[in-house]
Amino acid sequence: MRRITTIAVAVTAASALALAGCGRADEGAANTGSGGGSTAGSTGGGTAGFPADSLIGVSLPQKTSENWVLAENLFKTDLAGAGFKTDVQFANNGVAEQQNIVQSMVTKGAKVIVIGPIDPAQLGTQLQAAKDAGATVISYDRLLSNSPNVDYFAAYDNVKVGELQGQALLDGLKAKKPNGPYNIEIFAGAPIDGNATSFYDGAMKVLKPKIDDGTLKVVSGQTGFKQAATADWKGENAQKRMDTLLAGSYTNAQLDGVLSPNDTIARAILTSxxxxxxxxxxxxGQDSEVESVKSIVAGEQYSTINKDTRKLVKATVQMVKDLQAGKQPQVTDTSSYNNGTKVVPALLLPPMIVTKANVKEAYADDPTLSKLTNG
Amino acid sequence: MKHLKAVFGNDTRQFGMIFALIALIVFFQVRTNGLLLTPTNVINLFQGNSYILVLAIGMVLVIIAGHIDLSVGSVAAAVGISVAIAMRDWSLPWGLAILFGLLIGAIIGAWQGFWVAYVGIPAFIVTLAGMLIFRGLNQKIGDSDSIPVPNGYQVIGRGYLPEFGPLTGYNNLTLIIGLALIAAIVTGALRTRRNQRKIGADMAPMWTVVVRLLLICGAILAVTLLFASGRRGTSFPVSGLILGVLVLIYSFVSSRTVIGRHVYAVGGNKHAAELSGVKSKQINFLVMMNMSILAALAGMMFVARSTASGPSDGVNWELDAIAAVFIGGAAVSGGVGTVVGSIVGGLVMAVLNNGMQLLSVGADDTSIIKGLVLLLAVAFDVYNKSQGRPSLIGRLTSGRRDRPAVEQPAPADPARNISETVHTEA
Structure with a gap:
């Protein structure tokens, strides 16, 4: 026994000696340069600027719609065009994958990380790591919450989107039949997406008074957000719900209008x-998806929203360029976007409603969509 | 060649995967210009995967017993949201909240174990139902919303060991753990040798033992240094420590205790096991219950790391855990597998994922590559078994096992023999 102990102690001691050689890495080998230390503590970050060929990370959510694929390509070309190294990644397998992606962007020494979060509340650890490494975080399209380490927010004004949708529904109904009451149904987006609530709240701001005074009648009675929600934004879920509503409430009554939060759901409703x-x-509708624009031109879907991804990406890339040059990026709102721990300076772009009446002008400078509207 | 094999302790099957893991690490280390093995990245690798590895520990036991558990992700999510709500709405202190979570896990486990063991419904069906039930429960309890958790609680997912003692340029506690581990391994090896001498067993030459110990201790030392030399305030992560303790406990239980051996026996041949006096119902119940408790722990660790519990937590975790177990050498038919093997399998997937993210490979390609790796790893294993060879590495290092099992009691062997006997009879 004693011999064993002696040998064990000797080996341990030898190992301990081996440790004495080298010391702790300065700030972790990944963090190139010392700019990290200076920005810690300041809200904006990037006041000192950084080299023009730095790495910019862009972490996007699941690759589920045309818009995200478009955003991916635009970020790649625009950032590369501005001379940056880029790393644009989707997180198709959910939150855990996005956490790892953001983390590896920090490891690679990205100076700015643009994040379109899947679940905005679950990236706290990675945002902290980004902050510790001196990277600036821009929340793209959806506001990152539950963390003080969010520097900027770039998005379309989503409450405004909802208001426009509500107003479009009223206008469309009036154009069809001058006087109410109108029978309508309400659809909302995915419950975990904060934007879905914004769309719904905006639309209900316009519709609620009309429901209360009897101009609008929701025959099924399903007006709450949870009743109206569409899991995962999936068309098939919306279609099933519409089938049920038609069978249950509209065997005799006529359905005049449906509030749909986006184009995929709108087309599912029309199919049903x-x-x-x-x-x-x-x-x-919303998103200006190709199929829906065709549908509007054909006189089926009434409206969509044009939130040109090109403009939003361009504005975000401009923010990155400003940060690189050491300038304060331009923002439009410094008071209303509270993410639970801090008010995030936001750059909001105005959305635009599109109906058959203005479809031509709306997509005049969009290379894909303008072909559809000029027919 | 025989001696080379002896250096690696003769468990060639497991060694094959370790070899693959090392090859992967070297490959990515070179391709990422050294980014893979930086302290920050290695710490992230552990923090980002420890919850999957915790699941793999439970899953390997379930699979050894001949079952499967598809509900782990949903169970983890249901427990995670309950714990988050308990802390927010009832202001439960976080220590108690963790116990509360484990209790929920145990109750859920008892529910599933009851259906599997005592009603006799296949675990596939029971846990498929559980997958739906507990996912729904997660969304119902949490109102399909994300709920933040307090800072103290986040320690189990993103915490580090404290800094104390003299400024050595390293995290002292990490160093102490590493050195203690080395001391324990050396002591253990020497004691085994002494016992062998006492009972007059056939012993490996001294130099193989020494070389083997040097390799293992060198590796542990290198890893310790890597973890200890990160940015000040970081160290070996707390989640990694939880994982390490669980691995030690479960390796011991599965290979050295009666109950552990019974799990292999039930999975290898249920009837033979019952005739030998193994209470198979009890074993099945315990295995399923244990899985849900570990799923609860994994869920809580993930929530802590994510700083919030959300409605899509745990989606597809069961697949990650199952993949880790099969890459780690378990058999679909049950009776074969080891805890350490599954951890190595999980690490293979984790390094693959991390390395490809560092190389900016897209999510689509990553998924394809991971799928192929899973398929090839298992195909490789099946092929070698059908050839009567332990593995490619075994063949390279001269073929068959020619030493008595006394020195290295390979945990899977007795059960594997049973299952193979059954196989040839059929």
């Missing part, structure tokens, strides 16, 4: 109505 052999109601 057509299959049931009912006349086409006024249906709103």
């Amino acid at each position: 109505v057509k299959q049931a052999g009912k006349p086409i109601p006024v249906v709103t």
Whole structure:
């Protein structure tokens, strides 16, 4: 026994000696340069600027819609065009993958990390790591919450989007039939997406008074956000719900209009109505998806929203360029976007409603969509 | 060649995967210009995967017993949200909240174990139902929303060991843990040798033992240094420590205790096990219950790291855990597998993921590559078994096992023999 102990102690001691050779790495080998230390503590970050060929990380959510794919390509070309090294990644397997992606961007020494979060509340650890490494975080399209380490927010004004949708529904109904009451149904987006609540709240701001005074009648009675929600933003879920509503509430009544939060859901609703052999109601939308723009031109879907991804990416890349040059990026709102721990300076772009009436002007400078509207 | 094999302790099957892991690490270390093995990245690697590895520990036991558990992700999510709510709405202190979470895990586990062991419904069905039930429960309890958790609690997912003692340029506590581990391994090896001498067993030459110890201790020393030399305030992560303790406990239980051996026996051949006096129902119940408790722990660790519990927590975790177990050498038919093997399998996936993210490979390609690795790893294993060879590494280092099992009691062997006997009879 004693011999064993002696040998064990000797080996341990030898190992301990081996340790004495080298010391702790300065700030972790990944953090090139010492700019990290200076920005810690300041809200804006980047006041000192950084080299023009630095790495810029862009972490996007799941690759589920045309818009995100477009954003991916635009970020790649625009950032590369400005001379930056880029790393643009989707997190198709969910939150845990996005956490790892953001973390590896920090490890690679990205100076600015643009994040379109899947779940905005679950990246706290990675944002802290970004802050510790001196990187600036821009929250893209959805506001990162539950962390003080968010520097800027770039997005379209989503409450405004909802208001425009609500107003479009009213206008469409009036154009069809001058006087109410109108029978409508309400659809909302995915419950975990904070933007879905913004769209819904904005739309209800416009619709609620009309429901209360009897101009609008929701025949199914399903007006709450949770009742109206569409899991995962999936068309098939919306279609199933519309089938049920038509069978349950509209065997005798006529459906005049449907509030839909986006184009995918709007088309699902239209499919369901057509299959049931009912006349086409006024249906709103959002995102300017190719199929929906065709549908508007054909007079089926009533409206969509143009939130040009090109403009939002351009504005975000401009922020990155300003940060690189050591300038304060331009923001439009410094008071209303509180993420739970701090007010995040926001750059908000105005959304635009598109109906058959203005579809041509709306997409005049969009290379893909303008072909559809000029027919 | 025979001696070379002896250096690696003769468990060639497991060694094959370790070899693959080392090859992967070297590959990515070179391709990322040294980014892979920086302290920050290695710490992240552990923090970002420890919850999957915790699941793998439970999953390997479930799979050894011949079952599967598809509900772990949903169980983790249901427990995570309950704990988050308990802390927010009832102001439960976080220590108690963790116990509360483990208790919920145990109750859920008892529920699933009851259906599997005592009603006799296949675990696939029971846990498929559980997957739906507990996912729904997560969204119902949490209102499909994310709920933040307090800072103290976040320690189990993103915390570090404290700094204390003299300024050595390293995290002292990490160093102490590393050195203690080395001391324990050396002591253990010497004691085994002494016992062998006492009972007059056939012993490996002294130099192989020494070389082997030097290799293992060198590796531990290198890893310790890596963890200890990160930015000040960082160290070996707390989540890694939890994982390490669990690995030690479960390796011991599965290979050296009666109950552990019974799990292998039930999975290898249920009827033979029952005839030998193994209470198979009890074993099945315990295995399923244990899985849910570990899933609860994994869920809580993830929530702590994410700083919030959300409605999509745990999606696809069961697949990650199952993949880790099979890459680690477990058999679909049950009776075969080891805890350490599964951890190595999980690390192979983790390094693959991390390395490809560092190389900016897209999520689409990453998924394809991971799928192929899983398929090839298992195919490799099946092929070698059908050839009657332990593995490629075994063949390279001269073929068959020619030494008595006394020195290295390979945990999977007895059960594997049973299952292989059954296989040839059928």
